Amino acid sequence: MTTLKVENLHVSVAGKEILKGVNLVVNTGEIHAIMGPNGTGKSTLSQTIMGHPAYEVTEGHITIDDQDLADMSVDQRARAGLFLAMQYPSEIQGVTNAEFMRAAINARRPEDDQIGVMSFIEKLDEKREFLSMSEEMAERYLNEGFSGGEKKRNEILQMMMIEPKIAILDEIDSGLDIDALKVVSRGVNDMRSSDFGALMITHYQRLLDYIVPDFVHVMMGGKIVKTGGAELAKKLETEGYAGLRDELGLSVQLTDEDVNSYFVED
């Protein structure tokens, strides 16, 4: 079992404190969802775990199986089993998707045991078809000219190819139509096992209809303010974040005036 542990995490971006003491434990075999209004630090949490250089940990720790992430570079964190499906993946021309994924897989293997071309292609074809992605995508340049939906699918494809221990999915549902959402969810559900854990960040309850979480955490004002099961998301859908805030007696300022606008699309 692999465990990702976040303890009393405080994070600043450009001198401004965004996370103000987050505590969270994600084990393999568990699916967690983090919900919360805009500007509350959900993406900051995911980028900090992965090690984005713009995010500064001012207090607290993040560990994976008791190794402190503070001592690890971004690529070391990835090789230790972490994966971040990004909201805005980079585009890199001149580097094909296939080459990129092969490099990522081989980075995890010893020099004298690199994945063979045939077994790589077989695996890629299988996962690609599972996600209803076209054959030509393998030879296209990395995310270059991909639509928003194609990029999200490509993030999930990478996850399935790399097989991380713990994946963080940062708003993997944003900008997806219902069919694409189903495909992406199918990918995540296919990964579900005792060897895989996920932390999903989302605004919308809708995603959780397709990927049912074991735990739902609500973040407000840079902290996790409530944790529950899948039913907590349903409750939020009807009451909104403001309702929960008032119920908990918090004095958190919500970024948007009309909090219920988050649910209009559903």
Next chain:
Amino acid sequence: MADTHAIQSLPLPTFAKVRYNAWQLDDMIPATETATTPFFMKNKENGIEVSGLSTTYQHLTEALTAQGVILMSMVQAKIDYPALLEKMVGTVITKTTDRLSAQNFAQFNTGIFVYIPENVQFDDVLHLTLNHLAASGKDLVARIFVYIGANAKVDILQEIHTISDQKTKASVVVEVIADVGAQVTYANIDAFNEQTTAYINREAEVRDHATLDWQNAEFNDGNAIIRLASQLNGEGATSHANVIGLTTKKQTQGFVTTILNRGRHTLGHIFQRGVILNRSTLVFNGIGKIIKGAQGSDAQQESRVLMLSRRARGDANPLLLIDENDVTAGHAASVGRVDEDQMYYLMSRGISEQVARKLVIRGFMGEVLAKMPTKEAQQQVVTEIDRKLKHEDESN
């Protein structure tokens, strides 16, 4: 001999911010070596490989030959088509332009001649390879001339290599005429070795409604000055001049890329990407010039340089010279470092910093790489980039 004197009195070509006087490019002894077997080309592809004074590969489909396409070495063309050569060679880059071009005109003893009659369409790429046989220590003085007739269409891939490790120089002048309505891509991968100091000058004349796009990849290991020019003489003529260059160790590569808008409604876009490593120097000069009367023309340029070492030197100098009011023009230039977002993305997949850097550098040049006319040529550019970056791995 009087001719020699006249040539020496011509000025050296201008490459702003590049000091190359000491390279002695105006003092060459043309090599006369020959070879019998091809070095690079095979498999019945349409093309020619000229090695020294000899032709080591030549192939053209029967259909293209029947349509009147001429593809041969300059040596052969001087014998078979002296009148045609007399009429054409030296018309795009004239013998009085500058000292180095004039010397090339007076001295060239090898090269390639291509004549494509009107309406001929190439389905596959036309591959031209020039090998500098340098074992004697003498220099390469070569001229390539390509005429593309009205409404003809072709993608050309041209390569240059040095064979042997002797210290030599090279002068290569390439003239291209894209006649009315012709559609041409001229892609080249220049890879002279560390021992060759080179002067390369390419220029195209683009006539009415013709398009000539350059994909110019400079992976030379020695010092080089490289000029690339399009004259948009005809109405609606178009040219994209895309350039990538990578410099390593102590070499200098200096570029002048220039487009002249002379005809009305002409479009000239310059796009340059350079990567500079170690103690090397890379200078981009982009010149867009719009002549009075070239109404409705568009001149744009973007030159970006990636500096990967503190001891490297890089420069991107844009210049727009505009004598007409009814035009659009713009330029952008920058000297920067590796894209941190791309690095983060690649490393977040477990890829090491060293490998990620390589991929990001390739991505920086990706726009030109992607436009190389064949998969093989794209792969070749990837290989050249990896080869040039290898030195960095070793020195780190």
